[in-house]
Amino acid sequence: MPPACRASLATERLPRTGIGPEAALADVFSRVAPYAMQCGHPRFWAWVQGCGFPLAALGDLVAACLNAHLAGFDHAPAVVEQTTLGWLGQLMGFPPDASGVFCSSGSMANLLGLVVARHHLKPARPVLYASAEIHGWAPKALNVLGLPSAALRLIPVKDDFTLDTQALRAAIRTDRDNGQTPFCIIGTAGTVNTGAIDPLDELAAIAAEQQLWFHVDGAFGALARLHPDLAPLLSGMEKAGSLAFDLHKWGSMPFACATLLVRDSAAHHAAFASNPTYMASETRGPLAGGVPFASRGIDLSRGFDSLKVWIALRAFGVDHFASIIRRNVEDSRRFAAAVQAHPDFELLAPAPLNIVCFRYTRPDTDLDAFNRELLLRLQESGIALISSTVIGGRFALRLANVNHRSSPADFSLLLETLARLAGQQTGDWPPHPAVDARARLHSFQSDCPD
Numbered sequence: 001m002p003p004a005c006r007a008s009l010a011t012e013r014l015p016r017t018g019i020g021p022e023a024a025l026a027d028v029f030s031r032v033a034p035y036a037m038q039c040g041h042p043r044f045w046a047w048v049q050g051c052g053f054p055l056a057a058l059g060d061l062v063a064a065c066l067n068a069h070l071a072g073f074d075h076a077p078a079v080v081e082q083t084t085l086g087w088l089g090q091l092m093g094f095p096p097d098a099s100g101v102f103c104s105s106g107s108m109a110n111l112l113g114l115v116v117a118r119h120h121l122k123p124a125r126p127v128l129y130a131s132a133e134i135h136g137w138a139p140k141a142l143n144v145l146g147l148p149s150a151a152l153r154l155i156p157v158k159d160d161f162t163l164d165t166q167a168l169r170a171a172i173r174t175d176r177d178n179g180q181t182p183f184c185i186i187g188t189a190g191t192v193n194t195g196a197i198d199p200l201d202e203l204a205a206i207a208a209e210q211q212l213w214f215h216v217d218g219a220f221g222a223l224a225r226l227h228p229d230l231a232p233l234l235s236g237m238e239k240a241g242s243l244a245f246d247l248h249k250w251g252s253m254p255f256a257c258a259t260l261l262v263r264d265s266a267a268h269h270a271a272f273a274s275n276p277t278y279m280a281s282e283t284r285g286p287l288a289g290g291v292p293f294a295s296r297g298i299d300l301s302r303g304f305d306s307l308k309v310w311i312a313l314r315a316f317g318v319d320h321f322a323s324i325i326r327r328n329v330e331d332s333r334r335f336a337a338a339v340q341a342h343p344d345f346e347l348l349a350p351a352p353l354n355i356v357c358f359r360y361t362r363p364d365t366d367l368d369a370f371n372r373e374l375l376l377r378l379q380e381s382g383i384a385l386i387s388s389t390v391i392g393g394r395f396a397l398r399l400a401n402v403n404h405r406s407s408p409a410d411f412s413l414l415l416e417t418l419a420r421l422a423g424q425q426t427g428d429w430p431p432h433p434a435v436d437a438r439a440r441l442h443s444f445q446s447d448c449p450d
């Protein structure tokens with residue numbers, strides 16, 4: 001973002017009188033859109049941010065134009081929302097009478113899942129379990145639930161970054177011996193760092209045997225179930241008491257579009273239902289059937305988030321999205337193999353799904369600092385956007401691929417560019433002409449097939 005643009009946006013005065021719709025919209029296209037993060041670019045692979053689907057964006061526009069209120073009510077949008085939830089439940093292997101709700105984010109969907117679990121089991125001295133690789137939504141959720149952070153037992157992971165079930169069993173035993181009340185096991189279907197999939201079948205069995213709630217955070221990974229080749233990786237997920245996943249990640253939907261499914265619909269309803277006099281359910285009129293979606297989460301006023309999903313699925317079919325996911329996994333595995341084959345890079349973790357963690361290894365200097373600088377140079381080049389994490393204490397470059405616009409050439413260009421930028425950093429290789437980042441960003445639209 002040019003400094004002048006940033007300054008003009010940041011210091012914009014409260015408009016007492018308007019400049020008119022044309023000028024206001026023109027400003028969006030000249031000052032905001034060109035400097036948004038461009039997650040629609042074919043070489044955007046950062047932070048598991050979905051890349052957006054134009055038809056689904058149109059769905060959002062239509063939803064906004066209808067401005068339908070989705071607390072429930074007896075109108076067609078509520079039927080569409082329920083039908084779409086039913087489709088998602090079916091795709092995830094949940095029973096037809098399972099409950100569900102659309103919500104703003106995976107963090108929210110996971111939080112709501114834990115609220116249902118705790119409300120249902122009412123543990124006296126609650127403790128719950130997840131792998132040490134769990135995403136940062138969990139400590140926030142504990143805070144909201146009024147639980148101390150120590151109530152979440154972080155179970156060590158094995159070499160492949162999946163939860164060690166022996167350690168889990170031992171932790172549950174110790175907690176019971178100490179008078180704690182274990183109530184929930186959280187399995188992750190695709191960890192944020194590496195895409196590792198916890199042994200979900202085994203976790204489901206332990207939860208059943210110990211009479212604990214089994215919640216699965218499938219923020220992005222759950223969507224791999226859409227493709228029959230990948231579904232076996234997630235075996236056991238369908239046994240969860242609750243499952244959270246984001247269609248705004250691997251479902252290509254625009255933000256915000258996350259889902260919580262709950263196997264026991266009565267437990268779901270009991271956790272959130274309220275019956276205010278001003279919204280009492282009727283047998284006729286708009287309140288016929290009440291406000292079921294408001295009774296499955298926190299929000300009363302809710303937008304028509306399912307419309308974009310409904311439109312996209314009807315227009316292209318599930319198989320289209322499944323094939324994107326399959327291709328993303330194939331491309332990521334190929335990229336991981338290219339990293340492994342490259343003399344100057346190394347993989348820092350297995351890449352079972354669509355996340356690849358790696359680093360440049362050539363210099364003898366501080367590799368963490370070197371790779372951090374390499375990442376920033378890549379980001380500033382405008383050629384590709386990836387992000388980073390820390391794996392086993394080592395700074396890692398991290399590619400998270402949910403991009404339906406990337407071609408194999410894009411991945412080759414990423415590795416070539418990293419090698420070139422790293423060479424410039426070490427001074428080994430002749431410097432390349434500077435890349436005009438803004439020109440790259442402005443031109444990306446012509447790169448995009450849709």
Ligand SMILES: Cc1ncc(COP(=O)(O)O)c(C=O)c1O
Pocket residue numbers: 047048104105106107108135137188190191192217218219220246258
């Ligand atoms: C495994 C996992 N869980 C939860 C989340 C949080 O989802 P959201 O960003 O939609 O809140 C993420 C985000 O990347 C994630 O990767």
